Amino acid sequence: MLTAHSLTCVRGTRPLFSGVEFAVAPGSWAHIRGPNGVGKTSLLRILAGLAQPEEGEVRWNGEKIGSEDFRRELMYLGHRAAVKDDLTALENLTFSAEMDGVAITREQAEDALVRFGLAGREDLPVRFLSAGQKRRVLLARTVTRPAKLWILDEPFTALDVKAVDFVSHLVADHVKAGGMAVLTSHQAIPLPPGQVVEL
Numbered sequence: 001m002l003t004a005h006s007l008t009c010v011r012g013t014r015p016l017f018s019g020v021e022f023a024v025a026p027g028s029w030a031h032i033r034g035p036n037g038v039g040k041t042s043l044l045r046i047l048a049g050l051a052q053p054e055e056g057e058v059r060w061n062g063e064k065i066g067s068e069d070f071r072r073e074l075m076y077l078g079h080r081a082a083v084k085d086d087l088t089a090l091e092n093l094t095f096s097a098e099m100d101g102v103a104i105t106r107e108q109a110e111d112a113l114v115r116f117g118l119a120g121r122e123d124l125p126v127r128f129l130s131a132g133q134k135r136r137v138l139l140a141r142t143v144t145r146p147a148k149l150w151i152l153d154e155p156f157t158a159l160d161v162k163a164v165d166f167v168s169h170l171v172a173d174h175v176k177a178g179g180m181a182v183l184t185s186h187q188a189i190p191l192p193p194g195q196v197v198e199l
């Protein structure tokens, strides 16, 4: 279970939010909402342990985040498509798995890319892919590396209708199987109702 306790965030000299409290239990998900610049990405980075709150604490199963166990169970996919332009889609996927300490075969990476509609694009440097295709390469990590907690920043950005549907089902299946997810999106998320955290 992920719990946010009285989180306060300041960026530069600007207070963004304070007193943010919520919990995400196994089999549930949370939608972080709010206008541009309110601090959604900042909150997700705090939840993932990539930034520190001014006040408050994030806990994973009751312990302050940062443990090896937390890092193993976390899949954080950031807002800016964190894919390397000079590497192919396939290389991006195997490289990120390696960074996560998970060995995947070429076949597993290929299967993941095919599931994300990238058949025939596996060996192309990512700089030649469209914005939506780049996002698919990023999201393909969700099927190559098991993790209980998915933190996804604007996962639907640049995706076409079919891909939005595919990714929604992926998240819904993850949650149904006892996983947890925290998402930001400016659009309504086509998932069974989750908790809404309004910033």
Ligand SMILES: Nc1ncnc2c1ncn2[C@@H]1O[C@H](COP(=O)(O)OP(=O)(O)OP(=O)(O)O)[C@@H](O)[C@H]1O
Pocket (backbone or CB within 6 Å): 011, 012, 016, 034, 035, 036, 037, 038, 039, 040, 041, 042, 043
């Ligand atoms: N390191 C930083 N130093 C100073 N200001 C920052 C820093 N990081 C973020 N900010 C500012 O904090 C505010 C919140 O940014 P953030 O990206 O968290 O918002 P957001 O709610 O995710 O926005 P959007 O909906 O546009 O993606 C912005 O005004 C941004 O410029």
